[in-house]
Amino acid sequence: MNLPYAFRLICLVAVWIGAICLALQLMLAGMARPILGFLRSVSARQRERVLYLVQMGPLLAAVLFAGALCVPQYLRHEPNYASEGVSGPCLLLACAVFLWFGFSVLGGLRLTVRTLRFTRACTRAGTPRFLGRSRIAVLTLPGADSIFALAGFIHPVVFVSSGFTETGGMSRAALELALEHERAHAAHWDNWKRLFLSFLPRLSFGSGFWMRHWQEAAEWAADDEAVGGDPVRSLLLAETLLKAARCAASTNPPIICTAFYSQNAGLTARVERLVEDRRGFREASWSALLVLSGLAIGAVAVAAAVSPWIYAISEYIVHLG
Secondary structure, three states, X not given: OEEOXXXXXXXXXXXXXXXXXXXXXXHHHHOHHHHHHHHOOOOHHHHHHHHHHHHHHHHXXXXXXXXXXXXXXXXXXXXXXXXXXXXHHHHHHHHHHHHHHHHHHHHHHHXXXXXXXXXXXXXXXXXXXXXXXXXXXXXXXXOOOOOEEEEOOOOOEEEEEHHHHOOOOOOHHHHHHHHHHHHHHHHOOHHHHHHXXXXXXXXXXXXXXHHHHHHHHHHHHHHHHHHOOOHHHHHHHXXXXXXXXXXXXXXXXXXXXXXXXXXXXXXXXXXXXXXOOOOOOOOOOOHHHHHHHHHHHHHHHXXXXXXXXXXXXXXXXXXXX
């Protein structure tokens, strides 16, 4: 099929981005065990940040590679500005990439709309207020299912079922500790991170693997910031978490939120971290940064090494088959 210069370039960029994103995701899937093993030696907050970058990295690297190397090389070396034939396999690959990315964007939009509708409906039903010293707005939902979660983006609100705040629910100290946990999520923009991650194109098999580990790390980091290294607060948070888990719904809410208890965060591991003595634990503070820097330098070196052949590969892709 003959296509104008601009459409040829669009097809080429789509194939480049899709191929690089797919290759990097497969590479990370193969390296999952050593990556998770390495992250055992870093703090929960560093673990959360690295796992977030692991998920965002393939798409960002693919866009950067295509935009910074492939497009300039093709614009520089392609002399034919008239219509030119593009092979069927190239068009099929480009369409597959557009469908892959399109379905991912639609899924993210659907989740975002659900979240906005939920937060808007809840805030219309009541007025958020400030409880304790958490410095974060709280809205009590009467008669709702067991909910204790931070939802919203620009002005996040903690939605709490009335059963947690009424007599027989959480004690005042436990409630303030749970609110500090949610405040830590808000301070580190965890709902925004989940929003961005919901739009990512992922492989169908094992699509929730990295997300599950990231959620676990985010909950660990929020637990650590809420207790502040105090063993008494750690035990109280563990007790509160077990109580919330017994009352929690059997399924996670289909919205973007950071629930105080999440099935994807691993209840057993969270409680064990809270009750064990961690005073002698030493964390590798700079190791994660050094490894990420090495990976970035290696990626740049590889890109620079193959750049003279980028145009030749691009022409092969356009005329594939």
